[in-house]
Amino acid sequence: MEKYERIRVVGRGAFGIVHLCLRKADQKPVIIKQIPVEQMSKDERLAAQNECQVLKLLNHPNVIEYYENFLEDKALMIAMEYAPGGTLAEYIQKRCNSLLDEDTILHFFVQILLALHHVHTHLILHRDLKTQNILLDKHRMIVKIGDFGISKILSSKSKAYTVVGTPCYISPELCEGKPYNQKSDIWALGCVLYELASLKRAFEAANLPALVLKIMSGTFAPVSDRYSAELRQLVLSLLRLDPSQRPQLSEIMAQPLCVRTLLNLYTDVGSVKMRRAEKPLATVPPVAHGRGGSRVGSARTRGAPGGPARPPIPPPLCSVYTWGGGLSTPLRLPLLHTEVGQVAAGRTQRAGVTKSGRLIIWEAAPVGSGGGPVLPGALEPLQPQFVSRFLEGQSGVTIKHVACGDLFAACLSDRGIIMTFGSGSSGSLGHGNFTDVGQPRIVEALLGYEMVQVACGASHVLALSAEREVFAWGRGDSGRLGLGTRESHSCPQPVPVPPELEAQRVLCGIDSSMILTVPGQALACGSNRYNKLGLDSLAPGEEPAPRDQVEEALSFTPLRSAPLNLAALVSADVGTAHSAAVTASGQCYTFGSNQHGQLGSGARHGSRAPCLVGGLQGIRVTMVACGDAFTVAVGADGEVYTWGKGARGRLGRRDEDSGVPRPVRLDEPHPYVVTSVSCCHGNTLLATRPATEEPAPP
Numbered sequence: 001m002e003k004y005e006r007i008r009v010v011g012r013g014a015f016g017i018v019h020l021c022l023r024k025a026d027q028k029p030v031i032i033k034q035i036p037v038e039q040m041s042k043d044e045r046l047a048a049q050n051e052c053q054v055l056k057l058l059n060h061p062n063v064i065e066y067y068e069n070f071l072e073d074k075a076l077m078i079a080m081e082y083a084p085g086g087t088l089a090e091y092i093q094k095r096c097n098s099l100l101d102e103d104t105i106l107h108f109f110v111q112i113l114l115a116l117h118h119v120h121t122h123l124i125l126h127r128d129l130k131t132q133n134i135l136l137d138k139h140r141m142i143v144k145i146g147d148f149g150i151s152k153i154l155s156s157k158s159k160a161y162t163v164v165g166t167p168c169y170i171s172p173e174l175c176e177g178k179p180y181n182q183k184s185d186i187w188a189l190g191c192v193l194y195e196l197a198s199l200k201r202a203f204e205a206a207n208l209p210a211l212v213l214k215i216m217s218g219t220f221a222p223v224s225d226r227y228s229a230e231l232r233q234l235v236l237s238l239l240r241l242d243p244s245q246r247p248q249l250s251e252i253m254a255q256p257l258c259v260r261t262l263l264n265l266y267t268d269v270g271s272v273k274m275r276r277a278e279k280p281l282a283t284v285p286p287v288a289h290g291r292g293g294s295r296v297g298s299a300r301t302r303g304a305p306g307g308p309a310r311p312p313i314p315p316p317l318c319s320v321y322t323w324g325g326g327l328s329t330p331l332r333l334p335l336l337h338t339e340v341g342q343v344a345a346g347r348t349q350r351a352g353v354t355k356s357g358r359l360i361i362w363e364a365a366p367v368g369s370g371g372g373p374v375l376p377g378a379l380e381p382l383q384p385q386f387v388s389r390f391l392e393g394q395s396g397v398t399i400k401h402v403a404c405g406d407l408f409a410a411c412l413s414d415r416g417i418i419m420t421f422g423s424g425s426s427g428s429l430g431h432g433n434f435t436d437v438g439q440p441r442i443v444e445a446l447l448g449y450e451m452v453q454v455a456c457g458a459s460h461v462l463a464l465s466a467e468r469e470v471f472a473w474g475r476g477d478s479g480r481l482g483l484g485t486r487e488s489h490s491c492p493q494p495v496p497v498p499p500e501l502e503a504q505r506v507l508c509g510i511d512s513s514m515i516l517t518v519p520g521q522a523l524a525c526g527s528n529r530y531n532k533l534g535l536d537s538l539a540p541g542e543e544p545a546p547r548d549q550v551e552e553a554l555s556f557t558p559l560r561s562a563p564l565n566l567a568a569l570v571s572a573d574v575g576t577a578h579s580a581a582v583t584a585s586g587q588c589y590t591f592g593s594n595q596h597g598q599l600g601s602g603a604r605h606g607s608r609a610p611c612l613v614g615g616l617q618g619i620r621v622t623m624v625a626c627g628d629a630f631t632v633a634v635g636a637d638g639e640v641y642t643w644g645k646g647a648r649g650r651l652g653r654r655d656e657d658s659g660v661p662r663p664v665r666l667d668e669p670h671p672y673v674v675t676s677v678s679c680c681h682g683n684t685l686l687a688t689r690p691a692t693e694e695p696a697p698p
Helices: 043-057 089-092 101-119 185-197 207-219 229-238 250-254 257-268
Strands: 004-012 019-025 028-036 068-071 075-081 134-136 143-145 320-323 327-332 338-346 349-356 360-362 386-390 399-405 406-413 416-420 437-442 451-456 460-465 470-474 489-495 503-507 513-519 521-527 554-558 569-572 578-583 588-592 619-625 630-635 640-644 658-661 672-681 684-689
Touching: 004 028, 043 068, 089 134, 089 185, 101 143, 101 229, 101 257, 134 672, 185 229, 207 437, 229 257, 250 257, 320 338, 338 399, 338 684, 349 399, 349 684, 386 640, 406 451, 460 503, 460 513, 503 569, 513 569, 521 569, 578 619, 578 630, 619 640, 619 672, 630 672, 630 684
Parallel strands: 338 672, 399 451, 451 503
Antiparallel strands: 004 019, 019 028, 028 075, 068 075, 134 143, 320 327, 320 684, 338 349, 349 360, 360 386, 399 406, 406 416, 416 437, 451 460, 460 470, 470 489, 503 513, 513 521, 521 554, 569 578, 578 588, 619 630, 630 640, 640 658, 672 684
């Protein structure tokens, strides 16, 4: 430091202290970053040296100039150019509510554009571009980007995975933990342009999960219409959710909007350092703004008596039925003029996912609205009525799957993020606490993974990632989490799965769990009461001695009961005291308790051996679901069969217990196929669509 004279400390960053100094040789002010290295790990020292390596490569009038680096007092000292005009963030803050004119916005923007283009041509990602890292000269007309402390030099085809950067400026692909390239800097550039035009950040929230939710939805307040349509469209193109749809820097510079400013910048030789007077904003008359983008469809007029005959009524887009809990026959639920493709039933919830990616909830109507007490003289109570509503708090988020537990639910977005809401009493929300949550909240511990499936038990959850990693959380008694212990966890824990097996689907029961693997095998853990998980070592027709019966498994264990240990399983479900599985050939096997005939064997005697459901000969079963003491099976042609306990309408028919499969009649005048079925306790939820439609994507 003998060449420099310290003046004052001007900042404290993540790595150390920033000093303003005078270079004694020419009395030029410089910035020196003091980065302690004594207490640093090897990785931290490499990160500190990375800034020096990056700065050495860059030489551009809109990039902070690097002078030298040296070691002193067990610290790395980096000397670089001083920008006396402060940061662009400070400049914007001082504007208060006085918007910049468009020429000034573009004057700043194209300089940032040129600087970023220079950085990218050196195969460098900035990865922390923000208004706080964009500096100004003393006239506040020349822009210089700095702070490359977390930059990463890339080879021509490499991609960076580390999630870094200021949260308000990170891109959707970083939120998802996906690979990214220069397009993440393009997103940050869009955030900077938005901030110049609006004097506020595009994405802000009270906490990280809410912020990630906003970024993932890509929703932000529109830029003022006093700016040109070209500028507003440029903001939208930079902030596209899909990285591939964001323009390249060269494409941005070629736009007429930027070309004019670039030419002005290059031809304004000798006067670029002069402070330009901003053009006054045009006086804009006040405009009364309504709800932007909303459309109200015109009501359909009804045909008058004696008018032309009405055309045939087309089949509905889909239907959702429920039965059980006092409903003795399938009741069609209201759909809010939308199409539902997947449903989930919990002890108290009935939920679905619409084709447009919204969560729909069905709730019992208030007393007095049709589901009230028995009328005088009535032979039986009125059927309960239901009302439907879209779940609030998921604006802009596309949901593709929902699962329900006891008093809580978990949903999966199309971008691989899991959100949970409801009761947190068992830690099954995965937020690291036991707090109830009213609206969907991101499970932060899984943000670095792309999740593809989630399943809920009564008080625990299993989730599967695109890399076939399994995570579990919630109550752990009986070993239902598969972690080798009975401990509970309120935060997702990685589940050990045999390396030779690839998890394809996860399932949860009341007190147990199951994993279906790619070779068609199944693993299970938790309570094996009545051999409901098929973990007893059994040959066909055998019954194990009491000492050979497995009562619970603390880790995921292959099914050992024949023929489940050899058959290729494609679907399964775990109920309260029994389970069911479907083989690749469409046969349905049940195993566990048969107290109410739920195994479908036609007999009520108990057996720990798996049972082939003989009453389904000739039916190729595609889906199966298990409730507390009953079973539902769906055939390839949409046939629905139930068997087991019949009390309170569990079987969707008015008859009582049935030990063999019998059909359930749905009120469908057109051919249909079943798209989803779910059972919980004594309730069933089932979705259909017309058979004439194209098959829904898996």
